[in-house]
Amino acid sequence: MKKLINDPADVVAESLRGFAAAHADLVRVNADPAYVVRADAPVSGKVGILSGGGSGHEPMHGGFVGRGMLDVACPGEVFTSPTPDQMLEATKAVDGGAGVLHIVKNYTGDILNFEMAADLAREEGIEVEAVITNDDVAVQDSLYTAGRRGVGVTVLAEKIVGAAAEEGKDLAAVAELCRRVNAEGRTMGMALTSCTVPAAGKPTFELGESEMEIGIGIHGEPGRERVPLASAKEIVERLAGPVIDDLPFASGDRVLAFVNGMGGTPQIELYLVYNELKQLLDGRGITIERNLVGSYITSLEMAGCSITLLRLDDELIRLWDAPVLTAGLRWGA
Amino acid sequence: MKKLINDPADVVAESLRGFAAAHADLVRVNADPAYVVRADAPVSGKVGILSGGGSGHEPMHGGFVGRGMLDVACPGEVFTSPTPDQMLEATKAVDGGAGVLHIVKNYTGDILNFEMAADLAREEGIEVEAVITNDDVAVQDSLYTAGRRGVGVTVLAEKIVGAAAEEGKDLAAVAELCRRVNAEGRTMGMALTSCTVPAAGKPTFELGESEMEIGIGIHGEPGRERVPLASAKEIVERLAGPVIDDLPFASGDRVLAFVNGMGGTPQIELYLVYNELKQLLDGRGITIERNLVGSYITSLEMAGCSITLLRLDDELIRLWDAPVLTAGLRWGA
């Protein structure tokens, strides 16, 4: 295992310590239970926005804590949901009296832990709403399964919902907006290489030199199918096609196009993918109104990418453009 | 070779096309000769700041074009210096009458091509100054050799010098500032894995599962020595030690600490490295006044990191903090 780490057991804690030191102007980091909270939390009268999940997806979620986005993030162990007591403390830390929104990616572990946390918080008199993101079209949706994974749309939802909360919208409105963003967005991802969970010490899966995985999630899990390596153009077709067909996105739609790197993919490739995506969307009459290209929701050092499309309207554009001041996303501030 | 690309010969051009489409609000991209230029260039009366070098180091340099940093960047082929005619066109595109500064990393190829370009530009009546960055302490400095490579300090110099140019400083002052930043900064890097030049199709070097290269540059070249894999703590000592001793940085110094990822290293590791660096500097009485943690000067998908320290004074801090609005670095705007 080739990583810049010390003891695998300490990766999350030591990395958080570095993050805290690097961004002391934006956040405070509580070590135990672990959470990353806005330096000025709780903001009185503002809905608190909490998200969390396993570590290894950086900058998500700690890198999105700050003005205009998250109030607090709960990092779990690598690829492992954080725990209810941790979420409870984080919820308390950002309750400014207007309640707290939990943004939860749809994984059994996350759901179960967040459910427990919300129960505990409500017992302590804090109003909590939970919204589940489940935008991964690689997974068949069904009432009888765990449903779709929450992936790329989570980042976009956190930005947009964070802006709405900053404007003073109330908990119900913010939760409703979050559901709407989730409903309007779809994602699909692929991997060129596996990643290695530090505590496991070896790659989660093995991929041949001329193979790739299509339909992966963000936890180093294998995808829906293993296929021969293809050109960026074909890969974009394989990802964007199902994304477009699922919502479906139609000619005339205005979208935010998000090309996300999985952690080990250099920018030169991500922009090349964006170039292919732009051509494909142009051909379908879909207009890219906003874009995001970079590694924002990652799987450790995995090489690969995901493509997320979010259908926009004027309100979503305005909220996307609103100032954001976090370690991972920053504009207008 | 596992990359998100089409034909290896088209990587740079296609990626630039994607970059142009994604950041049309900030830059224009000229295809042939290739350069990335501020959307509002030339800015009349402002010194133009040009940098350039091989591609594969993204976001450097194209990602640093915009208000408060570079006016124009010339991307060469992957790891290959751009050419004089390209630099000449780029120089002309940003000459607002106050002359143009060429920021050149110290590589024979870059130096030779930039020398030719400066000659050509001067023949056309444009005032040009060139400053060479050469901050890599892994390389022995000597009059009789090609000297030290320009690496991490280049990013910091481009930001600081860009701010000074934005303030209206003249060409001589801006060049002088750039030399000062270069003189006050030192860098050393290491690799966990090699990278693969698309046109070559295979890794530039092979590293065993428990080996690393210390003292690498940014072109996938082997480093000064191959040693057994070590902990992040030891790696930071091996990088920061020589950096500190070389300037030397002394107790009481205020510095900008820059932990840079080589392209394939996830953020969780970079912040862990920053944590180690902070402790080491604390122990030496060196104060981190500013920091930058992320992948800013990369070698394609190489895993590894470099550590740069820049000694700060109040003026450098003010210029570092000044607004910058580029695809790769953005604050205060």
Add this chain to the structure above:
Amino acid sequence: MSDGAITVEEVVAWLRDFAAVMAQEKDALTALDAAIGDGDHGINMDRGMRAVMERVDAATPADVPALMKTVGMALISKVGGAAGPLYGTLFLQFGSAAGPDGLTPDGWAACLAAGVAGVRARGKAELEDKTMVDALQPAADAVGAALGEGASFADALARGADAAEEGARATIPLVARKGRASYLGERSAGHQDPGATSSAHLVRCAARTWAA
């Protein structure tokens, strides 16, 4: 041991054995999870059971309900993921069902059944969804049935452990409908479920603890 009252010490011994097995099987469980999940189940269970034993060894609760509350809360606050709340609930419900007045083999069987019901309520998994339920439910059923047929506690637990292991093995051909493995769709078939495997270990540890 006899078929009489079950002591806190015995329950602790069971947990200690389970913790040891989780440490030992850590890589194997993680490998199972790598095939159809995210490769952390062994790591999660080992981390959780270490935390459990630390807390239990620091101050062993006086009765089984208190003990199991400590165990459940330790798992919930230290494991995360799906296994944390699910195993946490298993032990919490086990403890709630135990009551303060000592535990008989029948009581133990009822506690396990309550724990399994808790897991099912929390995770909403049915049999054959390819989860820990596929090991736990047959085990609880087998232990109850054996005691009903007059088997000794040791024999009943042995039959429970057999049933759990068979249930775990039977997850191999199944297509997962719950948990992370469900994201793989058809590709989840052909691999044994990691949670069912750890659950089978849990029951086997009980059989070993109360054997002979």
Add this chain to the structure above:
Amino acid sequence: MSDGAITVEEVVAWLRDFAAVMAQEKDALTALDAAIGDGDHGINMDRGMRAVMERVDAATPADVPALMKTVGMALISKVGGAAGPLYGTLFLQFGSAAGPDGLTPDGWAACLAAGVAGVRARGKAELEDKTMVDALQPAADAVGAALGEGASFADALARGADAAEEGARATIPLVARKGRASYLGERSAGHQDPGATSSAHLVRCAARTWAA
């Protein structure tokens, strides 16, 4: 061919042969550069010589100076890196030295010497710095000396090519003092310099063009 005037067509044939060799040796040169540089020398030279032949084939300049200016400018604008300006300068200076009035073998030798001097002026490399100079300078010296001793052009070029190849091989033990390889310090020893190798090919191609 005779030892008489050298034609533009012959020079083009030389360049075409060099372009073919660069295409063929692309991977080998790149592998040499990967060992002590950045692994692009073969790619650079191939890209450059393709561009050269495209321009030359589109409109072959009438005389050697014009031809070599086209070649040098094509390399400078298409290669980048160290090789672009250095090979560009080599051909530009070769062309400047040629003059418009046709080229004799002695003239050719003088042009090569001028080209090599240009390379040295631009790159500031001395002999034994482990660069293309280590192939080019011995070649230019050998061709000049051979012609001075009355050798035929073909023989002189063959001796030049031998000297260039020997010079390239002699770079193996050297520690680089110029170019990227110098960053490796002692580790650069033990590998043949890629630029010296491509330069030796250039001279060998000349020997082949004007042989017999």
